[in-house]
Amino acid sequence: MEGKVMKLFQTVGRRKIPGYKxxxxxxxxxxxxxxxxxxxxxxxxxxxxxxxxxxxxxxxxxxxxxxxxxxxxxxxxxxxxxxxxxxxxxxxxxxxxxxxxxxxxxxxxxxxxxxxxLKKVELDASKEDIVAAIKEAGIVGLGGANFPTWVKYNNVKDIHTILINAVECEPYLTTDYVSCSLNAAKVISGARYLQKAAGASKVIVAIKVKKEQACNCLKEAAAPYPDIEVREVPDRYPMGWERTLIQTIFKKQYDKLPSEIGVIVNNSTTAIAVHDALVEGSPxxxxxxxxxxxxxxxxxxxxxxxxxxxxxxxxxxxxxxxxxxxxxxxxxxxxxxxxxxxxxxxxxxxxxxxxKVVYRPVACLRCGSCTAHCPAGLQPIEILRAFEGRDYERLEKLETLRCVDCGLCSYVCPSKIEVTDMMKKAKTLLRVHQSRKK
Ligand code: SF4
Ligand code: SF4
Known part of the structure; x- marks a missing residue:
């Protein structure tokens, strides 16, 4: 039953939230x-x-x-x-x-x-030379992930699409919007290097609807390249999360990494960093x-x-x-x-x-809103019960570690319960338990 519930909600766990952009x-x-x-x-x-x-x-x-x-x-x-x-x-x-x-x-x-x-690299260099240059430049995921970019491209096979993520779905944040507006040509240039590094046939640059200025700049910069598409995606949270974005664009799910379905995802600011390093020699x-x-x-x-x-x-x-x-x-x-x-x-x-706003949480209403909105298809309220009971087996069965800290369960909770904080604690508890078992 839990697996079925998870799949059911994997497509609906997203919500329109105010952007204040x-x-x-x-x-x-x-x-x-x-x-x-x-x-x-x-x-x-x-x-x-x-x-x-x-x-x-x-x-x-x-x-x-x-x-x-x-x-x-x-x-x-x-x-x-x-x-x-x-x-x-x-x-x-x-x-x-x-x-x-x-x-x-x-x-x-x-x-x-x-x-x-830094040593500059031409676009017609080998895949290996491009990946080595990205490694030398210390480029990491600049959307916040901080994961080394070269690792995603090292010896990859069967990649058909590089997905450049310029969605920036969190309220208030506009760095990707500004950098795409000002540096669209660099985004496209960096994306072409990444495309070459993976041997991919296509690039999709994803950006939220109604981001006209950045979107137009990207479309203009991508116009000479028929294999690069700028795709507008719905203004829903957390559209910038890899799984939600891939589900939206490719209608597919994966287990651990997007490369399982032939896709590598990089943030648009990371693509700019690739251009700066490989074309201009700047870390x-x-x-x-x-x-x-x-x-x-x-x-x-x-x-x-x-x-x-x-x-x-x-x-x-x-x-x-x-x-x-x-x-x-x-x-x-x-x-x-x-x-x-x-x-x-x-x-x-x-x-x-x-x-600062101080909320006074009240008892859970068991309304199911946290479950209905979870983009990872989790059942936060069941996980919290297992957490309180230190039921490790159930925490594992409920796939607690799939939580991505998106914050949506706290946001929608009518009882003002800090569900996300409790999810983080449940994950820490489970990780400690699993490391002790090894
Ligand atoms: S924080 Fe975790 S449990 Fe809560 S909605 Fe996001 S992914 Fe689901
Ligand atoms: S959204 Fe809040 S009140 Fe509703 S089930 Fe989840 S924790 Fe309980």
Missing amino acids: SMSLERELVVLDPKKVEYVYFPLVAANNVPLEVFVKEGDKVKVGTKIALKQQFSVPLFSSVSGTVRAIEKRLDVTTGRPCDHLVIKNDFKMTKEKP IVSRIVTVSGNAVKNAANIVVPVGILAETVLNEFEVEEKEVVLLVGGPMTSNPAKDVSFALTVCHGALTLLE
């Missing part, structure tokens, strides 16, 4: 004055808790684009975003893991002296961040160097003088930050400030 689109893109960034900070421990290999030491001079460290798992290099001097290694909060960890501190000399460019040293939310008076997108502190970014914005919650990302999937002293990495594309 216009808030950050009313202002032009802001470029932060580099002179306001005295120091940049790079976490030296990866999410899997493994320390990075560090190539510089205190007192060393670096330039913009100097390779400073390497994430050992999947071999992902990090590059300095300013020119200057390595000052220290100090402990700071790493907002990705929520724990303090060593950070490399670089003092900006404000000269922005550039390192020599990712800056990015666009959306600063928005109902507690921000002058929301905008802002270009900042990687490694900047959140507080330096927020100094550029007027925040309501009320009790405010800062989310690193969008309001559906992000957790509140404890303070503003953390550094932004390449995968942080948004700071959302919301007026």
